[in-house]
Amino acid sequence: MTSEHYRPDADILIVGGGLSGTMLAVQLLRLPGQRRIVIVESRGELGRGEAYSATELGHTLNGNAARMSVDPDDADDLTRWLGEFIAAGGWPESDEQHVPVAELFPPRGIFGLYVQQRLVEAQAVGAQHGSTVEHVRSEVIDLQTDPTGIRVTLADSTQLSGRFGVLATGMFAAARTPQRDADGESDTLNAAAVDPWDVAAMRRLDPQGRVLIIGSGLTMVDTVVSLEQAGHRGAIDVFSRHGLLPHVRRQPPSWPDFLAADHTIRSTRQLLRALREQCEQAIAQGIDWQAPLDTVRVHIPRLWNQATDLQRRQFVRHVRPWWESHHHRSPPPSAQLLDRLLQEGRLNVHAASLLAVQDREAGQVRINLRYRGEDQPTEVSGAALINSTGIQYDWRRVDRALPKQLLARGLIQPGPLALGIAADAGGAVLDAEGHVSDRLFAMGPPLRGLWWESTAVTDVALQAKALAARLVASYNP
Numbered sequence: 082m083t084s085e086h087y088r089p090d091a092d093i094l095i096v097g098g099g100l101s102g103t104m105l106a107v108q109l110l111r112l113p114g115q116r117r118i119v120i121v122e123s124r125g126e127l128g129r130g131e132a133y134s135a136t137e138l139g140h141t142l143n144g145n146a147a148r149m150s151v152d153p154d155d156a157d158d159l160t161r162w163l164g165e166f167i168a169a170g171g172w173p174e175s176d177e178q179h180v181p182v183a184e185l186f187p188p189r190g191i192f193g194l195y196v197q198q199r200l201v202e203a204q205a206v207g208a209q210h211g212s213t214v215e216h217v218r219s220e221v222i223d224l225q226t227d228p229t230g231i232r233v234t235l236a237d238s239t240q241l242s243g244r245f246g247v248l249a250t251g252m253f254a255a256a257r258t259p260q261r262d263a264d265g266e267s268d269t270l271n272a273a274a275v276d277p278w279d280v281a282a283m284r285r286l287d288p289q290g291r292v293l294i295i296g297s298g299l300t301m302v303d304t305v306v307s308l309e310q311a312g313h314r315g316a317i318d319v320f321s322r323h324g325l326l327p328h329v330r331r332q333p334p335s336w337p338d339f340l341a342a343d344h345t346i347r348s349t350r351q352l353l354r355a356l357r358e359q360c361e362q363a364i365a366q367g368i369d370w371q372a373p374l375d376t377v378r379v380h381i382p383r384l385w386n387q388a389t390d391l392q393r394r395q396f397v398r399h400v401r402p403w404w405e406s407h408h409h410r411s412p413p414p415s416a417q418l419l420d421r422l423l424q425e426g427r428l429n430v431h432a433a434s435l436l437a438v439q440d441r442e443a444g445q446v447r448i449n450l451r452y453r454g455e456d457q458p459t460e461v462s463g464a465a466l467i468n469s470t471g472i473q474y475d476w477r478r479v480d481r482a483l484p485k486q487l488l489a490r491g492l493i494q495p496g497p498l499a500l501g502i503a504a505d506a507g508g509a510v511l512d513a514e515g516h517v518s519d520r521l522f523a524m525g526p527p528l529r530g531l532w533w534e535s536t537a538v539t540d541v542a543l544q545a546k547a548l549a550a551r552l553v554a555s556y557n558p
């Protein structure tokens with residue numbers, strides 16, 4: 082069939098219907114012109130993904146409503162929607178936070194409803210110019226490209242084609258990816274560990290049993306919230322290399338954007354020096370150190386993108402734990418719970434590296450750790466082990482069909498530092514030989530290596546808008 086007569090199943094075929102894929106569809110539907118959008122998503126609902134499928138009210142966004150609009154042109158979008166949702170009786174527990182709507186930290190499940198409503202509204206707009214979006218519920222297990230577009234194979238062997246393909250596959254949980262130890266043996270961590278999102282499994286734990294958690298970031302915070310909700314009242318020991326907990330998110334006042342005024346800052350060392358000076362100035366004026374820190378966020382993609390691999394490696398090795406704990410902050414209700422458990426002595430946080438998971442007996446798990454500063458390993462046992470180490474960004478280590486096939490076919494290559502996949506600044510993926518695809522694009526977490534911060538709501542919202550404009554321009558040159 083010639084490309085002239087070829088009619089693909091979709092103009093734009095999006096793989097993954099979490100926040101990224103859904104927001105891309107929203108932006109495409111809002112733009113003039115007729116187009117068929119197909120989203121292949123294995124979950125039953127669009128717009129949720131892992132993050133916004135949360136069912137616990139205690140699993141909240143880590144920023145308040147004023148910071149989490151999905152509309153890059155309207156920062157009040159979520160606040161307005163949330164106000165109406167609360168007024169309609171949707172979230173009676175919001176009273177407990179005692180703050181105005183803009184300062185509320187909404188449960189992530191409710192945020193998912195907001196995303197879904199924006200999709201429904203965009204569908205109505207799109208329908209006026211004949212655009213449609215269809216959710217095909219399946220997993221894409223393979224993808225090929227040709228000069229006319231892309232073709233995907235679904236888990237049931239069905240094939241679908243599109244003029245353009247977009248990888249909006251999100252993050253792959255480390256807990257679901259096999260890890261190898263130094264001898265190439267499969268690590269037993271994942272086999273022995275409870276999934277941090279498996280709330281039902283937490284309800285089955287011995288309420289007084291000692292729980293061991295590996296990882297001390299925001300996933301751990303959610304895990305502790307889930308344990309508490311599940312009725313667990315025993316000891317919780319958290320182990321991570323540096324033993325750093327996320328700081329609590331406060332509402333600092335605005336602070337001058339010092340990086341906008343100084344484009345000479347490029348290296349990690351220069352950035353840290355400048356940031357430290359700014360924080361000291363803030364503290365000397367009685368202002369929260371979070372104020373200067375929050376101005377840095379918007380510059381991170383540019384600084385990361387400009388950095389050499391050596392500088393990026395230095396950042397990852399020396400700064401990342403501090404960046405994670407200072408920047409990726411806890412919502413206040415969760416932080417209050419952690420504070421209480423720390424004060425009660427039920428929660429203990431240790432700087433220690435996991436060496437091995439020993440054999441598991443019924444109701445007992447034993448692990449070997451090396452505490453920071455010690456030479457000898459220590460054995461620790463508990464009733465359960467929870468792996469909250471988070472995300473596997475290296476697609477070569479992801480045990481899922483599509484990443485494997487894309488790599489095997491040479492359609493993608495690892496991104497900088499093997500974080501996600503390589504792409505140009507507009508999200509067009511680079512194949513194994515470095516050619517920029519004019520058919521296959523990516524957005525959100527797969528672009529971690531390109532931008533470092535490519536995951537948060539605001540990152541995804543901005544990328545969705547830019548990519549929609551690029552795709553439409555490519556389609557209607």
Ligand SMILES: Cc1cc2nc3c(=O)[nH]c(=O)nc-3n(C[C@H](O)[C@H](O)[C@H](O)COP(=O)(O)OP(=O)(O)OC[C@H]3O[C@@H](n4cnc5c(N)ncnc54)[C@H](O)[C@@H]3O)c2cc1C
Binds near residue numbers: 096123129537
């Ligand atoms: C637990 C958690 C909490 C978070 N909290 C916050 C927060 O408070 N604030 C914030 O700004 N950000 C937060 N984030 C970041 C959040 O991931 C992003 O905001 C957003 O979810 C990224 O959307 P996504 O669609 O790219 O990825 P995902 O939400 O992971 O969605 C990807 C989707 O793709 C589907 N998929 C993958 N591969 C295939 C395939 N081969 N075939 C078909 N479907 C496929 C998956 O089923 C999934 O639904 C959180 C993330 C997590 C995991």
